[in-house]
């Protein structure tokens with residue numbers, strides 16, 4: 284499969300290229316080439332329904348698309364760098380114009396932290412995470428929410444992180460981008476709920492998958508398939524905010540209740 288930036292390819296289960304019927308409503312998944320996005324796409328693949336899979340890595344995107352087609356879904360893949368805001372919004376307009384997006388799973392994100400042996404992140408990394416983890420999903424969700432509100436219905440899922448609950452000295456940009464996304468999700472939810480648009484934020488803890496991050500202690504590790512299933516259940520149930528696993532909600536409460544100096548001491552220990 285030859286896929287370039289912004290290019291589309293539709294295939295029926297047979298693998299033959301076939302246009303998606305114009306009236307069919309679709310589910311968009313960003314980060315579909317990644318671990319969590321791939322798992323969510325595979326679990327969302329339903330016979331006869333359309334999936335719009337966005338990512339950057341052509342091979343991993345194609346592998347996920349093949350599995351979804353095998354489950355009977357009609358699939359379009361789009362290779363796109365979400366750091367390119369104009370291209371992202373143009374792609375959304377094209378896809379949503381062709382197949383109205385009923386549900387959007389905005390999963391794409393980057394989990395970079397302070398590099399080993401360094402005290403701080405490179406400033407370019409800070410700017411990149413702010414864009415990819417907050418600016419891009421917020422802009423995309425806003426554009427989607429406007430389109431869905433005009434249709435009087437739609438559902439948007441934003442993937443945050445339990446890291447957003449804490450001022451992590453080993454990952455300031457990641458923690459801040461996810462904290463910002465959480466505040467954005469709440470505000471957007473309030474803004475568009477009266478228009479029939481659902482906004483769900485999920486804040487997973489540590490997800491267990493082969494490439495899963497740098498070697499740090501990862502308490503309450505949760506298997507990829509399990510977290511994907513719970514995310515889709517929370518989304519289907521109309522949750523506003525789901526923390527997975529729930530025990531991270533206790534850590535968030537503790538973070539809020541601890542006196543400042545004690546909280547700072549705990550967070551510094553995490554960094555060490």
Ligand SMILES: NC(=O)c1ccc[n+]([C@@H]2O[C@H](COP(=O)([O-])OP(=O)(O)OC[C@H]3O[C@@H](n4cnc5c(N)ncnc54)[C@H](OP(=O)(O)O)[C@@H]3O)[C@@H](O)[C@H]2O)c1
Nearest residue numbers: 314316317318319338339340364365391392444487489490
């Ligand atoms: N892993 C965890 O323990 C964990 C915990 C809490 C929350 N999360 C969140 O879950 C989401 C998915 O993470 P993951 O663990 O599945 O990581 P992953 O396997 O690295 O997947 C990240 C996905 O985001 C895409 N992406 C990154 N930057 C992009 C860009 N500039 N433009 C377009 N796509 C971009 C990647 O595309 P390509 O691969 O094609 O480049 C990939 O599909 C992220 O938002 C992450 O913050 C993860």
